[in-house]
Amino acid sequence: MPECHGKRLRKEALAVKFDGRDIAEMARLPLKQLAVIMEWYATGRAFKKKEIEFHPERVAVAQQIAQNLYARLSLLLDLGLGYLLMERSSPTLSPGELQRLRLATQIYSNLFGVVYVLDEPSAGLHPADIAALLRALDKLKAAGNSLFIVEHDLDVIRHAEWVVDVGPGPGDQGGQVLYSGELPGLAKVSASSTRRYLFCEERMPYREPRKPHGWFILEGIARNNLNQLDVAFPLGVFVTVTGVSGSGKSSLVSQAVVDLLSARLGYEAPAPEEGEELRQPEPVNESGKITAGMENIKRLVVVDQKPIGRTPRSNLATYTGLFDHVRQLFAATKMAKARRYDAGRFSFNVPKGRCATCQGEGSVMIELLFLPSVYAPCPTCHGARYNAKTLEIVYRDKNIADVLAMTVDEAKAFFQEEPPLQRSLDVLREVGVGYLRLGQPAPELSGGEAQRIKLATELQRAGKGYTLYILDEPTTGLHPADVDKLMIQLNSLVDAGNTVIVVEQDMRMVASSDWVIDIGPGAGDEGGKIVAAGPPSKVATIKESKTAPYLAAFIGN
Ligand SMILES: [Zn+2]
DSSP, rough: TTTTTOSSHHHHHHOOTTBOOOHHHHHHHHHHHHHHHHHHHHTTTTTEEEHHHHHHHHHHHHHHHHHHHHHHHHHHTTOOOOOOBOOHHHHHHHHHHHHHHHHHHHHHTOOOSOEEEEEOOOTTTOOHHHHHHHHHHHHHHHOOOOEEEEEOOHHHHHHOSSEEEEEEESSOOOOOEEEEEOOGGGOOOOHHHHHHHHHSOOOOOOOOOOOEEEOOOOOOOETEEEEEEEEEEEEESSSEOSTTTTTHIIIIIIIIIIIHHHHHHHHHOOOTTGGGGGGGOOOOOEEEEEOOGGHHHHHHEESSSSOOOOOOTTTTTHHSSSHHHHHHHHHHHHHHHTTTGGGGGGGSSSSSTTTTTTTSSSSEEEETTTTTEEEOOOTTTTTOOOOOHHTOOOOTTOHHHHTSSSBBHHHHHHHOHHHHHHHHHHHHHHTTOOTBBBTTTTSSOOOOHHHHHHHHHHHOOOOOOOEEEEEEEETTOOOHHHHHHHHHHHHHHHTTEEEEEEEOOOOHHHTTOOOOOEEEESSGGGGOOOEEEOOHHHHTTTTTTTSHHHHHHHHOO
């Protein structure tokens, strides 16, 4: 807007200034800088002698407000959020940032006797930020509260005074409390797979880094806090990009590289997702170009945590394509042939075979006046999704609904004589989702599960080469044992002639990669530069890198 210049307020409001800035200018400062100003006023150093003499009441009020603000701001800085601008709109914050903002509000409230439940507060945090998080959690505890934390990060687990280990396996193979007690006692529980990572040597065995078969070079990248950055990614190897939260690593990989490469490969820009169009447009300061490496990249695949589908009609079996093969098996049975049922008959998205009452949804929506609608199992098919005639067809004593109810592990045993299905089921098991049901509706899957299903789908197409895979923090929500499985799969993509670039905080994964690019050194204005680039053993020795000391602890001899 020409009138307010995007400041959203009228002239009169903007005429009021504090420390020479109006409220809109104030809101555009990073919290860290705002804290410096507030400290200046909170301690009284900012006031002139004359002011103190003639308007002591004004000084007292300003000092009081500044002290109050400074106390709140220092909590946010403690939590590693000093790079955020006050005007940053909440939909653009990452889940981890939001969780830490809520945490700061709780610490400031000075409540006691509260039980706080946190789900993976370390998600997306650099080890240096995790140390800050633990200090904040200690404050909550010291104030007389209890903290129940669901967590995979070993440093957070080691910090706890009481550990409950649930398992031993995922899904049906889990659900038992293996241990509940102080940390050292877990060392004796042989069934625990957490134990292995908590008490054993963490260093990764040394592996000679792969030799790149080319370089992908970008120049003059400007975006968020990246300013005219030049960067070179080695191709045909496993690359990890590290840096503290807010350093600009996601801006570089998940935004700049993805946008520039998509445009060059002629991909269409993805349509904005539901809700995303409400976000404020980012300031237009984007630039950058690809100057080398295109001859070695034929395809870009972003394996992200977005859902594999938005309706209960998509599921693991339909997404990976293995359901097509299952439907053909049913259509090939004697009884199906006699009745002239084709593969389409066994799709719950096609009218002829599905339940007419729920149209293949398996559930019906009940609209309630003044209340949100609820879903109830379909009264006709009881959730089977198909009509009775379709369900009469059995393949080795199981009907199509029975197959959808199987877990990946069960299906692997059931379809032993079907090599094409075995391949799909094997990769799903290898990425660690063997416990999911084939028909599990997409909206029920977590972001991490969706990401691993996408990865499995890619792995099935193995042997292509010249593909660049991008993953943003794929270890979020994964147990160290699952991280190991994931690494085996990513390495197999690289061995097939592809390039994998992973934005990652998990030092186990970083230590076992071929090449590390560390962005920083700090967050926001203090980040956005390449601090170190090279094999992990070299990056671990760079003094300026905040990642180096944490990485060094994992580097093998
Ligand atoms: Zn039904």
